[in-house]
Amino acid sequence: MGVDMQAAGDDTPTHELNLWQKKNMLPFNNLKHVVAHELVHVQQENMAGDTTLLCHAIKEGMADFLGELISGKTANHRLHVWAAGNERKVWEEFKKEMYLNRYHNWIANSSQETADRPADLGYWVGYQICKAYFDRAADKKKAVHDMLNIKDYKAFLTESKADEKLSGGSKF
DSSP states (O other), X not given: OOGGGSOBOTTOOOTTSOHHHHHHOOBGGGHHHHHHHHXXXXXXXGSOOOXXXXXXXXXXXXXXXXXXXXXXXOTXXXXXXXXXXXXXHHHHHHHTTTTSSOOTTTSSOGGGOOSSSOXXXXXXXXXXXXXXXXXXXXXXXXXXXXXXXXXXXXHHHHHHTHHHIIIIISOO
């Protein structure tokens, strides 16, 4: 669960850490958000298996989104801060790769972290897709159930209308 990364204090040595590790080292009180995120992953066992970036992004983003509903804050808040104002750009880049059977540019890509762009933006994209789906749903409990039982990720994306939102058709 990364407790060692979620229990940092002012005196925690960071000189041997890479940029991603330094940016993700958070105070202990952030642990509840990470626990909520990981608990959602436990509930995702009924979701269809898929090797596309879209699938992986939705699973991670869903864990962030539903984890936020549980704990009050997403486990990856810094991605949302960075993405503000960059939504369309990130989405256009993501769309070019979302049906490929790899996620190395979007998830678990800590070596690609720079001062100008965080790693793991697939979490943010997946969060936006799940939030768009949830926000459109009249029955929120059913929306959560539907999310945890996705069988067709492309259809879920279409139903969410996230493309319209992320392409600039609606406000964030």
